[in-house]
Amino acid sequence: MENGSRNNALKPMDSEQLREYGHQMVDFIADYYKTIETFPVLSQVQPGYLHNLLPDSPPDQPETLEQVLDDVKEKILPGVTHWQSPSFFAYYPANSSVAGFLGEMLSAGLNIIGFSWVSSPAATELEMIVLDWFAKLLNLPEQFLSKGNGGGVIQGTASEAILVVLIAARDKVLRRVGKKALEKLVVYSSDQTHSSLLKACQIAGIHLENCRMLKTDSSTNYALRPESLQEAVSGDLEAGLIPFFLCGTVGTTSSTAVDPLAALGEIAKRNEMWFHVDAAYAGSACICPEYRQHIDGVETADSFNMNAHKWLLTNFDCSLLWVKDQYALTEALSTNPEFLKNKASQANLVVDYKDWQIPLGRRFRSLKLWMVLRLYGAEILKNYIRNHIKLAKDFEQLVSQDPNFEVVTPRIFSLVCFRIAPVDNDEKTCNNLNRNLLEALNSSGKLFISHTILSGKFVLRVAIGAPLTEEKHVMEAWKVIQEEASNILASQVN
Amino acid sequence: MENGSRNNALKPMDSEQLREYGHQMVDFIADYYKTIETFPVLSQVQPGYLHNLLPDSPPDQPETLEQVLDDVKEKILPGVTHWQSPSFFAYYPANSSVAGFLGEMLSAGLNIIGFSWVSSPAATELEMIVLDWFAKLLNLPEQFLSKGNGGGVIQGTASEAILVVLIAARDKVLRRVGKKALEKLVVYSSDQTHSSLLKACQIAGIHLENCRMLKTDSSTNYALRPESLQEAVSGDLEAGLIPFFLCGTVGTTSSTAVDPLAALGEIAKRNEMWFHVDAAYAGSACICPEYRQHIDGVETADSFNMNAHKWLLTNFDCSLLWVKDQYALTEALSTNPEFLKNKASQANLVVDYKDWQIPLGRRFRSLKLWMVLRLYGAEILKNYIRNHIKLAKDFEQLVSQDPNFEVVTPRIFSLVCFRIAPVDNDEKTCNNLNRNLLEALNSSGKLFISHTILSGKFVLRVAIGAPLTEEKHVMEAWKVIQEEASNILASQVN
Secondary structure, three states: OOOOOOOOOOOOOOHHHHHHHHHHHHHHHHHHHHOHHHOOOOOOOOOOOOOOOOOOOOOOOOOOHHHHHHHHHHHHHHHOOOOOOOOEOOOOOOOOOHHHHHHHHHHHHHOOOOOOHHHOHHHHHHHHHHHHHHHHHOOOOHHHOOOOOOEEEEEOOHHHHHHHHHHHHHHHHHHHHOHHHHHHEEEEEEOOOOHHHHHHHHHHOOOHHHEEEEOOOHHHOOOOOHHHHHHHHHHHHHOOOEEEEEEEEEOOOOOOOEOOHHHHHHHHHHOOOEEEEEOOOHHHHHHOHHHHHHHOOHHHOOEEEEEHHHHOOOOOOOEEEEEOOHHHHHHHHOOOOHHHOOHHHHOOOOOOHHHHOOOOOOOOOHHHHHHHHHHHOHHHHHHHHHHHHHHHHHHHHHHHHOOOEEEEEOOOOOEEEEEEOOOOOOHHHHHHHHHHHHHHHHHHOOOEOEEEEEOOEEEEEEEOOOOOOOHHHHHHHHHHHHHHHHHHHHHHHO | OOOOOOOOOOOOOOHHHHHHHHHHHHHHHHHHHHOHHHOOOOOOOOOOOOOOOOOOOOOOOOOOHHHHHHHHHHHHHHHOOOOOOOOEOOOOOOOOOHHHHHHHHHHHHHOOOOOOHHHOHHHHHHHHHHHHHHHHHOOOOHHHOOOOOOEEEEEOOHHHHHHHHHHHHHHHHHHHHOHHHHHHEEEEEEOOOOHHHHHHHHHHOOOHHHEEEEOOOHHHOOOOOHHHHHHHHHHHHHOOOEEEEEEEEEOOOOOOOEOOHHHHHHHHHHOOOEEEEEOOOHHHHHHOHHHHHHHOOHHHOOEEEEEHHHHOOOOOOOEEEEEOOHHHHHHHHOOOOHHHOOHHHHOOOOOOHHHHOOOOOOOOOHHHHHHHHHHHHHHHHHHHHHHHHHHHHHHHHHHHHOOOEEEEEOOOOOEEEEEEOOOOOOHHHHHHHHHHHHHHHHHHOOOEOEEEEEOOEEEEEEEOOOOOOOHHHHHHHHHHHHHHHHHHHHHHHO
């Protein structure tokens, strides 16, 4: 990199250099997307591959952008699992888009730290406005909007969202019953709830034997039964414990199960528990009127979370959290050191988002969400979701028509859970066959899918939702799956 | 935004649209840097300013990039506090650079989620390698390198770094003494320690009456005295409490105080406490051999943290944490849900950074650090730091030569703590004068500085470290400060 002047003095933010190199990088990334289908979707490198390709220490003298980009091509990209590939069907999607990418660029360009209102008023205010916009798209109850005691905030991930509300709920109940009661606090969710809940409990000092991961099964398609919850709560109350937190999920990670929010919320309310709704994946679908029913009952919740970075074209990270009572958050998470004091905050005229989250610093993440909403518009975003769900419906249809396969749970959104069907109820063999199929598929580099276990069954998950995925990619994926399955079943017979 | 085809179907990641719009955004950002000195450094808007400028809900139909960029110019930029302005001297710097910006672009372009090794091996491996590189630049002890039980990881912020090591330390001691002893655990630091420690204690359930923020004063330039620590620990042991965590700081937020690591570490070791060193700001300076002495004693620490996003040209967020015992972290923070299981992880062949942090998801942040180290090289980075320290030295000199002012604590790095000097020991009037001066300076839009309180004195902080800051900006700032002070002192006399 050129130096701006003699004496090794650096001009690290020269606008013309930014322009020149920025254009080069844009072309590099555009070319990546142009050729993304040529890479194996799942990286095929072995552990430790990069260690021998890079030096042991950083260079003393500058290298050129060309050198670095060559290394990205030759050394980094082989180790990348291509989440943006149209044949990425694993986990849940992590959407990038032109609008989301531009928002990230602008945020990195301004590089402000928006911990307090004063540290960049636009960052706080745009976030409040865009979260209100989004709440309206989801038709969330008024109490989640910023004009009253509620409001929305961008967290990094659903894990952080669940941690901050758990801490808020914990401190709220401990203010009432005294902090020595920590060991009596009980948390409820289904056994399908995301692992981040248990991790949050661990961090917050909730005793793990007080975390009730209530059993679900295929009779409710892995949704939590309100009767299970009521029974558990009653038992704990009798034992002198203190139920304080319930997590319901709309669209579980394994199989998109939808917990019955209204019935669960009523039990939570009756027992003065905080009710958090995790709709990290499926929340995006609920902007479409025809899928909004899946969050019916959200009016009983204290907090609601969905990830715009999963299925709504906003680059990672952008997890949207709404609460009805912002003071529950700020009472638990506020700090007020002298070096951050300022008139607007001291006069309570503004929101300081540092008190709604774990870290102090925060990026200008609302820019990317704002750009996605404006450059695409609500109607096109709804159609984007509908298209993925239609593709998933088609895929489900294909699976159900092939006698070698079975759909394991009914598809609700854009995830299909299926497997090679068992023969003579031999579940063990069946699980091994599906394990082998998964391995064969992902080693092929042609697509990447992941798995889960439901009631002891090893299940394949095809989650449709990458921004580049079109009908042809889904059809091609199914063809590859059929072929690999035929090979495996054939070798099985021999 | 153009639609790729009929039926409102969206092609959200069309490579040619990314190219076209990406180039437009690069020019927008380059132009921003070209004109950055024309903006008031501290935004001068009033609370709620944006609410009336934007609609109440998102558009149904797409808008154009031109419309959005016009709004950025007219509505967003007035609400931005310009952290990248050469006249930004508040808080601590938050460096952007061409290399850091390019790294953010590339990370947003690939948009992978690197929670586990398999989810993008290059993300994990590059992070391990670059953190090793950086540890070598800092001459950290071998135990912090990845080849043994130790290793480095990128956290979002120093707050998250301190939280994860506090949780690791808490769980380690509770495994030994039983989890009911939580209420007996005691944390130590100086009263100059960053507020994130107390927040971490609050989150982790440490009782706040067991958080010893030990008093410091000007006799040690606000460094923690080992005698104070020893006394506190002895008292707590006698009272049957359990000392378990010590946080030392190199470069405190108020005044860059440097705690004596070696002496503190010895006390920590003798009492089986976890010793964390927070060098969020000043760690960057310690890549220069002549400043490395300030972290002498780091070999006694269990964990060490510095923010490359503060003063080392790596866009926010990029907080570097090293630990000697990675298993203390992973025992506290691991999850292993079925849907994330994979061969490499199950065989313990790889590091899964999800178990070193709070969130599950993670961006490819090592790219930007790697690009900074390669495009600038170690020697130029050292000179970059040296130049800021020299400018701060010059500024300190100017302050000390003006009889209206005094330097409050000796400058160590690139922060100068000073104030209008008191007359006749009238501290109250003096504080008010300095409060007024701060207000007048920041309202002028010409520069942005912040304040702290040391031993009851209201102190002005000029932190030099924005990437565009040159000698002329520091001289101009001093001129403005002198002028405003003269005005205030003159009106005082009348």
